[in-house]
Amino acid sequence: MNGAWLLLDLVLVPMILAAALCAVGARAQFTGIVFYIVYGLLLALAWVRLGAENVALAEAAIGAGLTGVLLLGALARLPAAAPAEPGADGSPGTALRLAAAILCAALALGLGAAVLALPEPAPGLADVAAAHLPATGLGNPVTAVLLVWRGYDTLLEVVVLLLALLGVWSLTPDPLWGGVPGPRHRTRPEGVLVFLGRVLPPAGLLVGAHVFWAGADRPGGAFQAGTILAAVWLLAIMAGLTDAPAVRGLALRLVLVGGPAVFLGVGLAGLATAGAFLGYPPDFVKPLVVLVEAALTLSIAVTLGLLVAGAPERPPR
Amino acid sequence: MTDAATLYGLCGAALVGIGLYGLIVQAPLLRKILAFNLIGSGVFLLLGAIAERAAPGRGDPVPHALIITGIVVALSATALAVALLLRLAGATGRSTLSPEPPPPAPGERNGG
Amino acid sequence: MPWVVMAVALPFAGMLLALPLGRHAHRLAWAVLPSGLAVSVLLVVQVWRGGETVAYAIGGFAPPLGIALRADGLSALLVLTTALVVCATGLFALAEFRPPSAEREARASVLFWPLLFALWGALNAAFLGGDLFNLYVALELLTLAAVPLVSLEGKPETFAAALRYLLFALLGSVLYLVGVALLYGAYGTLDIALLAGAARSEPAAWAAGALMTAGLLAKTALFPLHLWLPPAHAGAPAAASAVLSGLVVKASFYLLVRLWFDALPAVAHPEAATLLAALGTAAILFGSVLALRQERLKLAVAYSTMAQLGYLFLMFPLTGGPTEAQPWSAGAWNGGILHAISHAFAKSAMFLAAGLILEAVGHDRIAGLGGIGRALPMTVFAFGLAGLSLMGLPPSGGFIAKWLLVTTALASGQWWWAVPMLAGGLLAAGYVFRVLNPALAGADEPVALRRPVPRRRQAIPLVLALLSVLLGLLPLGPYRLLWVGRPTAAEEGLG
Numbered sequence: 001m002n003g004a005w006l007l008l009d010l011v012l013v014p015m016i017l018a019a020a021l022c023a024v025g026a027r028a029q030f031t032g033i034v035f036y037i038v039y040g041l042l043l044a045l046a047w048v049r050l051g052a053e054n055v056a057l058a059e060a061a062i063g064a065g066l067t068g069v070l071l072l073g074a075l076a077r078l079p080a081a082a083p084a085e086p087g088a089d090g091s092p093g094t095a096l097r098l099a100a101a102i103l104c105a106a107l108a109l110g111l112g113a114a115v116l117a118l119p120e121p122a123p124g125l126a127d128v129a130a131a132h133l134p135a136t137g138l139g140n141p142v143t144a145v146l147l148v149w150r151g152y153d154t155l156l157e158v159v160v161l162l163l164a165l166l167g168v169w170s171l172t173p174d175p176l177w178g179g180v181p182g183p184r185h186r187t188r189p190e191g192v193l194v195f196l197g198r199v200l201p202p203a204g205l206l207v208g209a210h211v212f213w214a215g216a217d218r219p220g221g222a223f224q225a226g227t228i229l230a231a232v233w234l235l236a237i238m239a240g241l242t243d244a245p246a247v248r249g250l251a252l253r254l255v256l257v258g259g260p261a262v263f264l265g266v267g268l269a270g271l272a273t274a275g276a277f278l279g280y281p282p283d284f285v286k287p288l289v290v291l292v293e294a295a296l297t298l299s300i301a302v303t304l305g306l307l308v309a310g311a312p313e314r315p316p317r
Numbered sequence: 318m319t320d321a322a323t324l325y326g327l328c329g330a331a332l333v334g335i336g337l338y339g340l341i342v343q344a345p346l347l348r349k350i351l352a353f354n355l356i357g358s359g360v361f362l363l364l365g366a367i368a369e370r371a372a373p374g375r376g377d378p379v380p381h382a383l384i385i386t387g388i389v390v391a392l393s394a395t396a397l398a399v400a401l402l403l404r405l406a407g408a409t410g411r412s413t414l415s416p417e418p419p420p421p422a423p424g425e426r427n428g429g
Numbered sequence: 430m431p432w433v434v435m436a437v438a439l440p441f442a443g444m445l446l447a448l449p450l451g452r453h454a455h456r457l458a459w460a461v462l463p464s465g466l467a468v469s470v471l472l473v474v475q476v477w478r479g480g481e482t483v484a485y486a487i488g489g490f491a492p493p494l495g496i497a498l499r500a501d502g503l504s505a506l507l508v509l510t511t512a513l514v515v516c517a518t519g520l521f522a523l524a525e526f527r528p529p530s531a532e533r534e535a536r537a538s539v540l541f542w543p544l545l546f547a548l549w550g551a552l553n554a555a556f557l558g559g560d561l562f563n564l565y566v567a568l569e570l571l572t573l574a575a576v577p578l579v580s581l582e583g584k585p586e587t588f589a590a591a592l593r594y595l596l597f598a599l600l601g602s603v604l605y606l607v608g609v610a611l612l613y614g615a616y617g618t619l620d621i622a623l624l625a626g627a628a629r630s631e632p633a634a635w636a637a638g639a640l641m642t643a644g645l646l647a648k649t650a651l652f653p654l655h656l657w658l659p660p661a662h663a664g665a666p667a668a669a670s671a672v673l674s675g676l677v678v679k680a681s682f683y684l685l686v687r688l689w690f691d692a693l694p695a696v697a698h699p700e701a702a703t704l705l706a707a708l709g710t711a712a713i714l715f716g717s718v719l720a721l722r723q724e725r726l727k728l729a730v731a732y733s734t735m736a737q738l739g740y741l742f743l744m745f746p747l748t749g750g751p752t753e754a755q756p757w758s759a760g761a762w763n764g765g766i767l768h769a770i771s772h773a774f775a776k777s778a779m780f781l782a783a784g785l786i787l788e789a790v791g792h793d794r795i796a797g798l799g800g801i802g803r804a805l806p807m808t809v810f811a812f813g814l815a816g817l818s819l820m821g822l823p824p825s826g827g828f829i830a831k832w833l834l835v836t837t838a839l840a841s842g843q844w845w846w847a848v849p850m851l852a853g854g855l856l857a858a859g860y861v862f863r864v865l866n867p868a869l870a871g872a873d874e875p876v877a878l879r880r881p882v883p884r885r886r887q888a889i890p891l892v893l894a895l896l897s898v899l900l901g902l903l904p905l906g907p908y909r910l911l912w913v914g915r916p917t918a919a920e921e922g923l924g
Contacts (some may be wrong), residue, residue, distance in 0.1 A: 124371025
């Protein structure tokens with residue numbers, strides 16, 4: 001068994017490195033991005049191999065999926081760059097490249113040496129977490145870390161996500177403020193995208209709801225579920241079945257701040273009910289976590305979708 | 318099992334190096350953004366290896382949660398960077414941070 | 430009431446409310462600014478009265494599984510400084526970021542307020558956080574709030590500046606994160622206090638310390654990683670420049686201080702401290718000379734930030750030096766912190782003053798500002814007062830700070846660190862008087878104002894400048910606050 005695993009590792013790790021090298025080194029930017037997406041999927045395999053299914057879901061959905069869509073979308077909308085000689089577009093010459101290569105190789109080697117020098121037996125919190133898990137009523141320790149023990153991290157993180165969207169919106173040209181992100185996608189009744197756009201949303205909603213619900217006890221959770229819902233929504237937009245919402249809508253803004261606001265509100269209520277900010281009264285841990293996750297899933301889905309859609313490009317209707 | 322953790326840890330270290338090289342050397346901003354994501358995922362892999370070392374087979378849930386947080390933060394940053402790049406290109410026609418805008422090739426529209 | 434929690438939660442609540450409020454967002458400032466200031470004052474009182482570090486386990490879960498917030502004298506003082514600067518810039522911005530009409534909302538006036546509140550929350554989260562990974566998230570929050578502020582006015586040249594800033598900041602935080610991962614791998618905790626007890630001088634800790642330091646230096650714009658700072662800070666709207674230059678760069682410096690003095694003093698090496706101070710010295714000299722050569726006022730002020738940040742790094746080799754000549758122990762440590770605080774007030778005052786001048790005259794070319802002192806006396810006076818603190822002239826906070834650093838350098842026989850500090854003061858006098866001289870001289874044709882500036886707006890930079898001067902006149906009291914929970918390495922030195 002161990003031998004088979006090792007064989008997988010020995011194939012997977014070189015493939016990951018090769019995909020990374022191709023993503024950086026590909027001559028055409030498009031090829032580079034495609035290699036980056038392949039790299040993300042290989043990485044998701046590595047996460048499964050490392051027993052981190054929660055991370056594998058997040059990596060495949062966010063790392064490879066949404067990031068890949070973002071990069072491809074940007075490439076399509078950038079003005080085609082004139083093929084430039086090395087150095088003409090501000091890229092460094094050979095000497096600088098060599099110096100950078102030496103610096104980066106030294107960094108990687110130093111980091112590798114530090115990894116090899118990590119102490120044995122390795123310290124960690126797996127046992128502490130396992131001991132505290134029953135008190136939460138949750139079955140998935142990663143969800144317990146994200147929503148209970150280190151909920152403060154997650155609260156700040158959803159604020160990061162919202163803040164990034166505000167940053168993207170801040171780049172709207174003034175006359176278009178309040179308008180609709182992205183180009184209008186037209187429906188072509190016979191198009192494959194429309195077919196997918198009709199078939200996938202119901203399935204995606206089901207999968208998303210399952211991933212959210214399962215997250216309490218099995219791999220999954222608000223971020224993974226939110227990403228799946230966002231992907232389905234984006235697909236429907238790209239198929240022309242629906243349009244992105246105008247950013248001045250009050251309902252939209254309430255949905256965006258709803259998740260973080262519910263989380264912050266439950267956290268502040270914890271001051272009274274559990275004697276601590278972001279604390280939960282002992283018998284209500286799981287219901288409150290599910291409530292927070294439900295609110296977060298919706299906000300995360302909408303925020304992620306709009307992050308990928310970008311700054312408004314059409315005036316408000 | 319510890320061997321696997323070490324292998325993926327070293328892989329993460331190499332990814333950080335590869336990504337940093339891309340970030341320093343490549344001029345097109347989209348490539349820099351991609352390279353930044355490579356560094357990020359290298360760090361996550363390093364954390365994943367540390368989780369595997371700490372609890373072989375099941376993994377330490379704390380680093381796993383940190384990685385998920387990190388992936389979301391990296392996406393947020395990437396989205397902002399991409400939006401800035403598109404706005405920069407729209408306003409000036411540039412998609413690099415070179416000090417001088419490249420001379421417009423014949424027939425190419427002038428940056429407005 | 431746990432004021433540590435409220436100091437973080439309140440600004441974020443303001444941010445979440447501001448977005449749905451849309452064109453009314455600016456009205457929220459009248460609620461968030463005073464209550465945030467009140468919470469900060471209450472936190473300072475709590476730390477002062479208690480006389481020890483206030484620790485708060487979030488959710489009731491103690492580290493290492495949970496996250497702790499900690500407020501010692503240093504954090505409390507920085508939280509208060511932040512509140513004062515944010516409140517002043519918020520009041521200043523009320524005139525600028527309000528809707529153009531009652532019905533319509535405008536992009537910049539809707540987004541400025543949630544961004545400012547988020548920035549405030551992120552700063553407090555950074556100053557109060559006790560967990561290294563949580564501090565990473567706080568740093569990212571800070572970056573994502575700060576970068577959009579740079580290009581908020583939509584000027585084409587600011588997009589490149591904002592993007593360069595973002596790339597440097599992201600590289601900085603990812604390097605910081607590598608170090609966090611290594612420290613967790615080596616010691617199984619992310620809590621600063623627990624790490625302090627566990628960390629030993631060994632390869633993983635060296636690598637972690639080096640990478641985290643490099644990352645934080647990129648975010649603090651220490652020479653030679655300063656390239657992003659001048660265009661970003663000079664291109665932003667004045668209210669944003671004030672918080673970016675006065676506060677945001679201090680957060681990453683503060684984390685560097687926490688890292689070495691609180692978490693890893695056992696790992697610190699004297700040579701590393703020397704290297705940091707050498708880079709700081711280069712920053713002082715290069716930054717000052719570049720500030721002298723700028724033709725535009727806001728750029729000159731931005732380069733001055735690069736120079737003034739350099740002083741902060743001299744505290745690394747100088748802590749632990751003999752302090753018989755001074756009324757307080759840990760002179761260099763106090764000096765570094767005091768410099769960070771007085772620069773926060775002085776620099777935000779300068780940027781707001783420069784913003785008023787730009788607004789009133791329509792340009793900020795230094796050569797075209799002759800006689801501006803007669804048109805905007807209060808603003809130019811505020812600029813001059815803030816300059817006093819930057820030069821390190823008595824009586825000002827900058828004077829006390831530099832005096833503490835220089836006397837420690839001389840008393841410990843490290844006179845060579847005193848030379849660039851004194852030279853930096855002279856150069857600062859150069860770039861401040863280069864603006865003040867023509868401004869105060871009776872020009873043949875005094876500049877014409879495009880529009881008048883109300884006195885109550887002019888008063889805001891003046892109050893900030895007065896605060897930076899008052900720091901030098903205060904009795905010993907406030908410095909005793911700095912002693913609360915002060916790490917032993919602050920007295921004994923690093924390495």
